[in-house]
Amino acid sequence: MTRPIIVFDLDGTLVETAPDLLDSLNHCLGIAKMAAVDEARLRSYVGMGGKVMIERAFAAQGAPLTEDHLAELLVAFLEHYTDNIPGRSLAFPGVEAALSRFEAAGWIMAVCTNKYEALSRKLLDALGLSPRFAAICGQDTFAFRKPDPRHLIETIRLAGGDPERAVMVGDSFTDIETAKRAGIPVVAVDFGYTDRHVREFEPSRIISHFDALTVAMAEKLVAGAA
Numbered sequence: 001m002t003r004p005i006i007v008f009d010l011d012g013t014l015v016e017t018a019p020d021l022l023d024s025l026n027h028c029l030g031i032a033k034m035a036a037v038d039e040a041r042l043r044s045y046v047g048m049g050g051k052v053m054i055e056r057a058f059a060a061q062g063a064p065l066t067e068d069h070l071a072e073l074l075v076a077f078l079e080h081y082t083d084n085i086p087g088r089s090l091a092f093p094g095v096e097a098a099l100s101r102f103e104a105a106g107w108i109m110a111v112c113t114n115k116y117e118a119l120s121r122k123l124l125d126a127l128g129l130s131p132r133f134a135a136i137c138g139q140d141t142f143a144f145r146k147p148d149p150r151h152l153i154e155t156i157r158l159a160g161g162d163p164e165r166a167v168m169v170g171d172s173f174t175d176i177e178t179a180k181r182a183g184i185p186v187v188a189v190d191f192g193y194t195d196r197h198v199r200e201f202e203p204s205r206i207i208s209h210f211d212a213l214t215v216a217m218a219e220k221l222v223a224g225a226a
Contacts, residue, residue: 003108004222005134005161007152009170010113010120011047012192014095015127018046020087024080025053028073034061047172047193049114050077082119086126092191094210099132105215110135110159112152114174117141135159147174149182164226167218176201185221187213 011017018039026036037057045056054073058065102109110133113120117138124130137155139145146152156163168179171192179186188203189210198206204221207213 002160002162002165003106004165004167004218005108005110005156005159006102006167006169006218007110007112007155007159007161009168009172009175009192010111010115010123012171012194013092013169013175013189014111014129015089015091015123017089017123018043018193020081020084020089021046021050021053023084023087024050024077025057027080028054028077029057031076032063032069032073034058034063043193045193045195047114047174050074050081053077078116078119082122085119085122089123089127091127091129092189092210094213096129098210098213099129101215102218103132107215107218108134108159108161110137110155110161112137112146112155112168112178114139114146133159134161146178147181149178152178152182152184165222167221169213171198173198173201176203179203183225185225187217187221 008014022039029036042056045053051074054070115138117140120136120138135155135158142151142154144150152168153163156166163184166184168184168186170176170186171189172194176186176188185204187205187207188198190198190206190208
C-alpha cells in the first residue's frame with residue numbers, strides 16, 4: 001500500500017516570510033517614491049503574491065498604477081526578494097518537530113505553493129528543510145496553480161503519494177478551496193496570511209500551533225475521507 005502523504009503550503013503555513021516580503025514591497029515603494037507600508041495593514045495580503053501586494057499598497061495610498069509600472073515594480077520586487085533569501089524568514093514554531101513526527105511515522109511529505117518553485121526551493125534550502133520533502137511544487141511547476149485542484153493532485157503524484165491517502169495543510173482560502181476541490185481533507189493554521197479567519201472557509205480541522213498537528217489526527221482525516 002502507498003504510504004500516506006501530507007502536503008504543506010509554504011508562506012504563512014510552514015514559514016513566516018512576511019517580514020522579508022514586506023521589505024521587498026517597501027523597496028519597490030521606495031523606487032516609486034511612495035511611503036512605506038504598515039506591516040500590520042498589509043500582512044493579510046502577503047500570501048497573495050508580489051503583484052497583489054504592490055496593487056494593494058498603491059490602492060491604500062490612492063496612487064495610480066499602470067500595467068507597465070506594475071510590471072517594472074514586480075521585477076524589482078522579485079529581484080530584491082530573491083537576493084535576500086532567507087533574510088528574516090523562519091519556520092513557524094513546532095514545524096520541525098511536526099515534520100519529524102510524520103517522517104518517523106513513514107509519511108511522505110511535500111510542498112504545494114503559489115510561490116515560484118525556484119524561490120521556494122531556495123528558501124527551504126536556506127532553512128535546511130528541503131531534504132524533508134519528496135516534492136516541492138510552485139506556481140510555475142505545472143500549467144496550473146492553486147486553487148486548481150490539479151496543482152495539489154499532481155504534487156502528490158510527483159511525490160509518489162496517493163490522493164486518496166492525503167492531507168493538506170494551509171493557511172488561506174486558496175489552500176482550503178484547493179483541497180476541497182481535490183476531495184482531500186485540509187488542516188488550516190490560524191496564524192497565517194488571510195484577511196478572514198480560516199474558520200469561515202470550513203476546513204476539516206483548525207490548529208493554532210504545529211504541536212497540534214499529530215499523526216493520529218492526520219490518520220483520522222484520511223480514514224474519514226476514504
